[in-house]
Amino acid sequence: MSWIEHIREVKSLNLFKQFIKSLYSPRDIASFRFQGIGKSILYVFLLCLLSIVPASVYGSIVISGGIAAAEKASTSLPDFTIQNGQLTAETDKPVEMKQGDIILVLDPTGTFTRNEIEQKQNAIGILKDEFVFATNGISQVLPYSGAGDIAVNKDQLVSLAQQAGDLQAAFIGGFVFILYLISSFSKFVEVTVLALLGLIIRNMLRKKISFKQSWVMAAYAVTLATIFFTVMSALQASVPSQGLVLWFVHVVILYLAVKEVPSKKEPEVIV
Known part of the structure; x- marks a missing residue:
């Protein structure tokens, strides 16, 4: 031809x-x-x-699991506060738990790093000076210093997660749109x-x-x-x-x- x-x-x-x-x-x-x-x-x-x-499927799973994990934190995690760019908690060692496919880490000691949260693939890290959200080994990071003088404690975070649960579909849709x-x-x-x-x-x-x-x-x-x-x-x-x-x-x-x-x-x- x-x-x-x-x-x-x-x-x-x-x-x-x-x-x-x-x-x-x-x-x-x-x-x-x-x-x-x-x-x-x-x-x-x-x-x-x-x-x-x-990435959309795994991201949706992480968002759903993250909301559920945050709600579970009300009974499973020790009390903590994020203020002046630092995390303090009523524990002297990191706390790690698994909720479905999501791993939740609370670490006021500085032991865990962003890379270690990424290596867990699907995980949420409430670390000493930053919040890390990892999906399929790729992380999004929110430094606490960006919140200024605003203080956040465990109860407020759980309350926010419960409100987010009502808007879960919108969060997932927004995530997929931004990813695209x-x-x-x-x-x-x-x-x-x-x-x-x-x-x-x-x-x-x-x-x-x-x-x-x-x-x-x-x-x-x-x-x-x-x-x-x-x-x-x-x-x-x-x-x-x-x-x-x-x-x-x-x-x-x-x-x-x-x-x-x-x-x-x-x-x-x-x-």
Whole structure:
């Protein structure tokens, strides 16, 4: 099949079929370069939506479990107060408990660090000078110093958790929405940087590819690594040097796709 016939064939592919082909076929990724930029942008948005599913599920579990754990603190944790940027409690050692899939740590001694809370995967840490909320090994940190002179004790925290329980669905919805926005922004930056690298690859291989075509190809070239790390996230499996692996796969896929582009100039076929 000639390149022109192949390009006309991919014109009829929907996004799902493009997704499948992007997992294994650099030649098809190369043929996608003539399609409109709008379809490629939509593809990236849908890819981001798919990629946040594991984090959304685990995050929702942590939020639900965190609210339940905070409510349980009324009977299981010693009295504590957060004031002037420091945690004080009626205990001389850290207290750790498990509520469902969530680990709750109260540590007025400074023994636990932010990294140790992250290593527990899904955990809430009320530490000596900061509040740490970890979801799937990724933490959000709130230093107590940001609250100024406001004092918070155990009863107030439990009362706040009980009120949050009534708005649990809204909290989860907001969490997923923010996660999607962050993921989409990061992915578009990722694709744009990869497209710029695609221009360097173009010059190395002496191919005739515009930046728009490089961007479209980059949008599909990120599919394999994105899905791989989505699966790893779902399995809660860590990958050593994740960033390096991610970009290595991105660049290799784009390189193979650019290599598939014929050297001679072709008429554009807009999809």
